[in-house]
Amino acid sequence: MTEAIRYLLIGLTATFGVVAGSLFVVKAIRRRLRGRLRRRKNRFIDMIGELVVRGEWNARVFKRYASDPMFREVMLEYLRMIAGADRQHLVEVTRGMGMVSEYTGELRGGDRNERVRAAEALAEIADPETLPDLVFALADSVPEVRIQAAAALANIGEGRAVKSLLVALDKQDEGSAQRLADALYGFGSAAVEESARYLTGSGKYRPLVARTLGLIGDIQAEDALIQALDSTDQALRIRAAAALGRAGTPRSVPYLLELLGDDQWEVRAQAATAVGRRMDQRGVPWLKRALSDGAWWVRHNAAASLVEIPGGREALRLALDHPDPYARDAAAAVLLSSGMAGDAMGDLTSDDPLVRNPAMDLVMKLIRAGKGAFFVNEGMPPEMVRQLHHGGQTVR
């Protein structure tokens, strides 16, 4: 029995040794292979880099390694890293190597993985000549192919592809639509004309396009966004209002002010923010009224916008005497978060009564509005906070 256990232990030890040794050998081989691949890649990086620096775009080496996957990978990396004339030359080189035609062929007729890979590569290359193939790929059955094709079209940046992108947009689920909208944003101002036209139609993703127009921030979208404010689609009104905060001019302000009376609080809240972004003094009386809105977000956004508009800060100070406690609270919260309360606390020790007295008035009102803890946290003695709460005193 003891003998049997001994042989068993010897057997187990030997097996463990063989397994550990094999693993060590496999690891060493893999490490060596990785090192070899890295060296090979670095060789291609240096080789292509040298040709780029010398401007040797017709070098034979491009033909020689045309079908080498690693050489191609490095070419794509170069295209990702550089811009300008050198990039244009490299795009032409990839065309000459047959890379572009091979990828477009895969994009139209390859299997799923080949189509995804081809779309990714064409997004890196961004060759305007591939535009028809990429538009074709916008109807691919695989979402990732459609998304990469849209990204490629954005990288190329030619406005004539925008209409196709918007047609494709309506056929996407929400997740893919968001990614296509990202691509739309990538077009920048080249996307504005067609996107504005889309807003006036019956497209499924008009709120998403309105948002994208806001992000692009081109005032040429203003008319379409103003028109969208009249939509019965609440989501579109919200997005259009927000977008006008970025892509609007003073002309859009009266429309946004009117929106402060919308039935939906989300619309009113976005309108309040957008008016602040426009920094238009016409907004002050409207935003003051919005401080008494029934929805917290509207009150908060109106107060935050008043900080941005000339004359709005004084309106916020006065709102601390508002008969509505919700309006007082909204004003006080923003006076604190905007730094105005902290500045006023600093001014309490000023020698100039024209600075000190208004500061004192503001601090007292904020303390009475229940914001005493803020001043204590900022270093004001609790006793002084209590005194100011009960009628105030001269602080020197």
Next chain:
Amino acid sequence: MSRPRVLVVEDERIVSFLLTRTLEAAGYSVTAVDDGLDALEVGMTEDFDLVLLDQRMPGLLGLEVLQRWKAAGRPFPVIMVSGITGEADVIQALEVGAVDYIRKPFSVQEVVARVKVRLLGVGP
């Protein structure tokens, strides 16, 4: 007259290679490092006429390297090179003391032109 010395701090091999070789071809003496900590050390111990400094690097971020050089009174002008292109990042880099900010991807010829402008009077 000796060739102006440029330090290229960049961890992307492609970018580093292109900048180094193009600047060498334009007549500059180039030292390249690919790590923030190495960059800090080289910048503290050697003198350069100009530094091209990447923002995202292993070891130490470009902005941190720049802050430490400035705190130590290192006098060379620094051009930040970065794929982070937000307005706030550019402003922050300029406030810390960068003399210029180049966004990736960039035209190599444009970078060389900017370097030449910065080194007017130094040569080559």
